[in-house]
Amino acid sequence: MVSPDDVEKIANLADIRLSGDRLGEFTREFNAILEYFDILDTVAEEAGEKRGEFNIMREDEVTPSLPQGEVLALPRDSEEGFIRAPRVME
Amino acid sequence: MKAQGPVTGEDPFNAFITRCEWKPGGKGMLAGIMVAVKDNISTRGIPTSCGSRILEGYTPPYNAHVVDLILREGAGIAGKTNMDEFGMGSSTENSAFGPTKNPADPSRVPGGSSGGSAAAVAAGMVPMALGSDTGGSIRCPAAFCGIVGLKPSYGRVSRYGLVAYANSLEQIGPLARTVREVSLLMEVISRYDPRDSTMGDRPFTPRLTGEVKGLRIGAPAEFFGAGVDPAVGESVREAIGLLEQSGACVVPCSMPSMAYALAAYYVTCTSEASSNLARFDGVRYGTPDDIRKPWHDAFREVRAKGFGEEVRRRILLGTFALSAGYYGKYYAKAQAARRNVSADFARIFRDVDVIAGPTMPTVAFRIGEKTDPLSMYLSDILTVPANLAGIPAVSVPCGKVNGLPVGLQIMGKPLEDERVLDVAYAYEQGAGR
């Protein structure tokens, strides 16, 4: 079981805003889903072998970058070649 | 090349988010064929929204590999199809652009998340479409709309340009009215792309013989168990019976890992999604918030405005499953469970050539019917095992229940996409006779 406090903590970590009235509802749904996930407790920890390929790499060869104009056409705000972003605290 | 459009016209089922008439022309295997492309597959010059508000204003400066491939073979693009936001849903109700309706019964969902692609094909608006399948998102709408849809083996089709929801599970795949068309589109889109490190160079060679003599079909009891509509189960058993009449034999088997496959699936996909969806901050593309706000406040605002409720729910679930103290209980366990599912399939495939069962536990449900998230998740129970194990799986129509289409799901050994399509073809031919 998780509490509304736990859900709020996760919401903070995830930068997802949950308004107070939605918090309770989210917590209930959350708990129903987590309860369903509890079946995973029955799985043995080291089960099976991980398979698949490895060492997939490319050569160190330069390919063209996008023209600056095309890059700066994507964001809403740019300034002297830079892309504008919200301020980050020092 | 620039897209022409937008094209207005009848779209009675709300199958498209963006209509266009991109007809580059040229010769090739798909010459003159208009293909509908799911809106999470990047198209240069055509907006790619993933059914989300957060990508409003974003037009990719590049094409997904599969888009380049179909254009090179002379296909045109009819538009970008509606979907559950970022692929998160099984009904195409979770779209910022409104729900898509099922052409078989417009009061019902087309299934999801590639519901727009399936509806466009089922309604005859296009002969074929591209979708993506993370936990059933091609097969579910194919079954609900009464068409054919293939989820290829993991690593058989390049994901380059597919906006990621759950990287380790999903594949782009074809939808069409017949197995032959699905096979044709698969042949084109499966060409090698070194930009996807999880893809191998394994060309797809269509092999539609329709011959099933001596074929061993496994039908795990769990695929016909609790939660599966008996009428749907009956329909599928009849379909398997038809294959038996053509010379295949049915081998009883069981798949104990089905007990936790769905939980493993949802832990994995939400975990990966919580990371994949962090890039939509409105800075490099999309719609930013006030840049004079502190970063985290602005980021939160962008996410609050841009993401729908189901997306926010899955981000929270995934963040939780990966967070300190819970990683071992959820994410790590889900990966162990996943290896068990693969091991179960490997064991069953020692005795059988393909596994058959229903694609979905029910026929298409009514729009607005499922409001509880968990009950919606449970409808994926029969499709997620193939994604967890990375094996190929096709849904082919097999009759109707209450006038609504039922899908027969055929799963094969890893990389035996040709075989599952051949078996689907054999059924399609037999049923049509």
Added chain:
Amino acid sequence: MTVIIGLEIHCQLTTRTKLFCGCSTDYRNDPPNTHTCPICLGLPGTLPCLNRKAVEYALRVAKALNCTVLEEAEFARKNYFYPDLPKGFQITMYDRPLAVDGHLEIEADNGTEKRIRITRVHMEEDPGRLVHVGSGDRPRYSLVDYNRSGIPLIEIVTDPDLRSPKEARRFINTLRTTLEYLGVFDGDREGGLRVDANISMERGSRVEVKNISSYKGVEKALTFEITRQRNVIRRGLSVERETRHFLEARGVTTSARSKEEEHDYRYFPEPDLRPLRVREWCDAIVLPELPAARRVRFADSFGVSPSHARTLCGDLKLADFFEEVVVCGDPILAATWVADTLLGEVYYRDMEIARVPAGHFVELLRLLKKKEITDKGGVEVLRAILDQSARGEVPETPATIVARLNLGKAAGDAFGPVIREVVESCPAAVQDFRNGKPEALNYLVGQAMKRTRGRADPKELARMIREAIGGSGVTG
């Protein structure tokens, strides 16, 4: 109080392209956002594709640092949200790094060799670069340049084996030299090396100082932080476990916000990349000669003194230059002139060794060896060559400079008039010398040197003056 220091060092690798895309890494003199593509901008739908050369470079480092390469290494996502991080996560390595358990020998404070243990070596991608707009304390917004986004980094983490800021600086210098010898790093690239340091006093809490971005900064930041911690302890308080930022311009560390300390990065394996099994590959790599071996060779085959060998081998380009000019035929003369004279002159000019014309330098050494010019004249020739090179001119040959400045060590006769002039103009000194004051001769030689502008050999001048004034039984 014993000081305990561990370092985490991030170095940009000098591959041609970025870690996961084909964009060029050569961005330093280019406008912002001109070395980007859908992959390093993190556009939706893009996938990373690993640069083989970056892995090879990282393996060279792991091998040179005597590490054990893991049977299977794996990239992981480090999830945190920041505008310079285009995907909202950084691809790095977490619980399965490339290599672990190595060591590097450095010179300890007492001059002996000391082994610093290496905890791990892993690969990761560099974020973009942020510029804050507005006044320093109240930024209005940020500007982002993604040219740096995706540059390959290796992170090298040491055990807490360092005991002083000086030792930490020496470790970084030794590491830098080693990386340059390996051909994987260019220490002259601005921002190519960044350091985080963990510092504690014996039995005290550990403080992490982030954001040190220069070689000199390391010693400065650590010295400041140690003083700060000592003062805290002296006041009877205890040092708090925290993360602090080093403000290079002010030379101080300041406490970071608490939110950053609580970070939960939610690492998980990167699903878009396959694991690495590169142990055998690493075994097959043949490393180039490293600084320690080169020092021994310089001493053994050229007879260079240990201190000159250390200086020369402490900088790859300097050592290479020495090997180029040693053909002059006198290795010890060459070592002295490169390590003592040339090094000071290029530092003074903030010039790269690579810009010094080796052929000219060899010719200069030959003139010195044949005693055709004096040491002082040699320095003048060298300065002329460096000044001309620094201005981007083709430098004159040493012979031309010697002739132009009249620096040739002239035959004794040519100085006859100068000697006579000096003897006539300094009767008092001449008298002193005759009266048995030998230091008076030094004065006279100095006067003569002044008049010959250093062209003459002082010993030769002394002999001639003594001859001219009739010598003295006292100095005989």
